[in-house]
Amino acid sequence: xxxxxxxxxxxxxxxxxxxxxxxxxxxxxxxxxxxxxxxxxxxxxxxxxxxxxxxxxxxxxxxxxxxxxxxxxxxxxxxxxxxxxxxxxxxxxxxxxxxxxxxxxxxxxxxxxxxxxxxxxxxxxxxxxxxxxxxxxxxxxxxxxxxxxxxxxxxxxxxxxxxxxxxxxxxxxxxxxxxxxxxxxxxxxxxxxxxxxxxxxxxxxxxxxxxxxxxxxxxxxxxxxxxxxxxxxxxxxxxxxxxxxxxxxxxxxxxxxxxxxxxxxxxxxxxxxxxxxxxxxxxxxxxxxxxxxxxxxxxxxxxxxxxxxxxxxxxxxxxxxxxxxxxxxxxxxxxxxxxxxxxxxxxxxxxxxxxxxxxxxxxxxxxxxx
Numbered sequence: 488x489x490x491x492x493x494x495x496x497x498x499x500x501x502x503x504x505x506x507x508x509x510x511x512x513x514x515x516x517x518x519x520x521x522x523x524x525x526x527x528x529x530x531x532x533x534x535x536x537x538x539x540x541x542x543x544x545x546x547x548x549x550x551x552x553x554x555x556x557x558x559x560x561x562x563x564x565x566x567x568x569x570x571x572x573x574x575x576x577x578x579x580x581x582x583x584x585x586x587x588x589x590x591x592x593x594x595x596x597x598x599x600x601x602x603x604x605x606x607x608x609x610x611x612x613x614x615x616x617x618x619x620x621x622x623x624x625x626x627x628x629x630x631x632x633x634x635x636x637x638x639x640x641x642x643x644x645x646x647x648x649x650x651x652x653x654x655x656x657x658x659x660x661x662x663x664x665x666x667x668x669x670x671x672x673x674x675x676x677x678x679x680x681x682x683x684x685x686x687x688x689x690x691x692x693x694x695x696x697x698x699x700x701x702x703x704x705x706x707x708x709x710x711x712x713x714x715x716x717x718x719x720x721x722x723x724x725x726x727x728x729x730x731x732x733x734x735x736x737x738x739x740x741x742x743x744x745x746x747x748x749x750x751x752x753x754x755x756x757x758x759x760x761x762x763x764x765x766x767x768x769x770x771x772x773x774x775x776x777x778x779x780x781x782x783x784x785x786x787x788x789x790x791x792x793x794x795x796x797x798x799x800x801x802x803x804x805x806x807x808x809x810x811x812x813x814x815x816x817x818x819x820x821x822x823x824x825x826x827x828x829x830x831x832x833x834x835x836x837x838x839x840x841x842x843x844x845x846x847x848x849x850x851x852x853x854x855x856x857x
Contacts, residue, residue, distance in 0.1 A: 488577065488667055488764075489551045492843070495668075495836055504543050506536060508556035523620040526555035527627050533560035540568040547847050550574040550638075554624065559633035571639040571850035575665075576648055578761050581634060581641075582655040584621035585611050589693045589758040598622075599655065601629060639850040642843075644762040645783030651759075663846045666787075667762050668839035671831055672743070675773030678823040679816030681750025683710040684809060685774070687742065687765045688754070690717030690733070695755035695779060701802035702755075703731040706810045711753075714745050746772040750819060751812055754778035757799045763787060767834045770826035775819055777808050793826035 496503050513522045525532070540548075548565050550572060565572050580586035583598055584606040590597075597605035606622035607615070628634060634657075641657060643649045644667045653659050684703075688694050690713070700723070703711045711731040724733050737745050746752075752769035753776075754760075760782035767787060769776055776794035778784045790796040795812065797804040812819055832838070 488575070491668065491670075492549070492575075492839075495840060499840060504539065504545065506539060506557070506561075508532075510555055513555070519616065519620075522555045523623075526558055526620065526624045528560045529556070529558040530560065532557050533564045536561040537564040537568065540564060540570055545570055546851055548572050549847075551577065552580075554580070555620075558624075559628050559631075559637070562633055562637035566637045569854060571854040572637060573640050573642060573846055573850050574634070574638045576641050576643040576652065576761075579648070579651060579759070580625075581628075581657070582625075582651065584618075584625045587693065587758055588651075592692050593757075594759065598625070601626070603629075639853060640846055642846060645786050647759070647783040647786065648761050663849075665839065665842045665846065666834055667764055667767065668834050668836050669764065669767045669771050669830065671771045671835050675823065675827045676747050677820065678750050678774050679820045681774075681819075682748050683712045683750065684813070685745060685749035685752045685769070686711065686713040686715070686755070687737070687745065687752065687768075688715050690715045690720045690723055692719070693756065693758035695757040695799065696723055698757065698800050698802050698805060699753055699755040700727055700731055702753075702806035702809060704728045705802065705806035706730075706813070709809055709813050712745070712749070714742065743772075746774060749774055751775040751777060751794065751823075753805070753809065754784065755799075755805065756781060756784070758782070760784050767830055770823075771830040771834070773823040773827040775812060775822035775826060777805065777812065789825070789829070792822065793829055794822055 493503055493505060513519055548570050553559055562572060578586035579588050584603055588594055588596055590609055590611050603622040603626040607618050610618045612618040612621060641652060641662045642665050643652060643662065646664055649662050649664050652662055686699060690696055707728065707730050709730060713731065713733045714737045716736040746769055752774050754763055754766055756779045763784045766776050766778060766784060770793060776788050778788045778794065778796060779799040780796040781799045785796060788794045788796055795808040797808055
């Protein structure tokens with residue numbers, strides 16, 4: 488989304504200055520310790536960003552992620568320079584150290600209400616040093632009010648994420664929901680002639696792959712194809728039923744072709760999905776979606792209209808709805824059409840741009856009237 492938004496704004500004629508850091512080279516204990524200290528409060532990042540603010544004179548600063556190498560120190564720089572800040576909340580990182588509300592194969596909200604120490608006690612990162620670092624930076628940011636005192640508007644992608652922020656104490660009047668966007672294909676597909684049921688995403692426990700594979704076992708006549716990769720890939724491939732085939736990580740024209748040849752998409756997550764970008768991607772191609780009734784997904788998938796919802800982890804219900812949709816090509820076609828219409832209406836680039844500009848304008852107006 489960071490790259491998509493940046494590209495869109497440039498295309499619309501806006502001047503963009505990107506400030507980013509890459510954390511891929513943080514290897515070895517010393518580098519990790521340095522990264523941890525910088526994630527709490529980086530004086531060097533603040534100094535550099537302050538210089539940029541004075542040179543570029545931006546109307547607004549749009550924040551996507553500050554950890555680990557930038558830190559909330561740049562938010563203080565923005566306040567000192569009287570530049571409004573709009574922060575997209577892609578996940579739950581402001582209130583959950585790992586950003587997922589997920590641990591040990593189940594929903595976890597133990598860190599809520601200032602109890603970040605649970606991240607250490609539960610060793611949520613499966614690395615005690617990393618768990619301590621994640622917990623510490625969240626605790627310091629909360630106690631020092633780095634976000635509360637320096638962000639003009641928070642922008643979550645769904646009402647679900649908004650409610651989590653409000654529940655954690657973030658004022659509702661500072662939150663503006665803007666659903667994510669996708670590039671809408673020029674034409675849709677006819678899902679009724681699709682060759683398989685598709686899954687696209689990370690191959691990891693929170694995505695409910697076990698549920699999908701269990702459902703596939705119950706409807707062995709329905710071919711399932713899974714696109715993605717992850718730490719459990721090898722074991723998943725080994726345990727998968729014969730009608731479920733893993734095709735690896737796909738992108739660009741390959742993922743487009745993957746959607747175009749599918750009959751419908753399944754999203755089997757058991758975690759609080761903040762949005763579910765693959766859901767909208769599939770809908771934009773004209774595919775129905777069967778998805779877990781969890782997180783922000785029910786705001787996108789209209790049960791019985793653009794697809795079906797099922798209870799997270801319920802393989803029997805998922806299998807039943809997979810079989811129903813697979814055996815009803817006309818229903819598949821109708822739902823796919825409704826899904827594409829919703830994608831165009833709610834999640835296109837132009838719609839996102841209008842909503843984002845409205846938030847930018849509001850933030851700028853607030854800054855000018857201080």
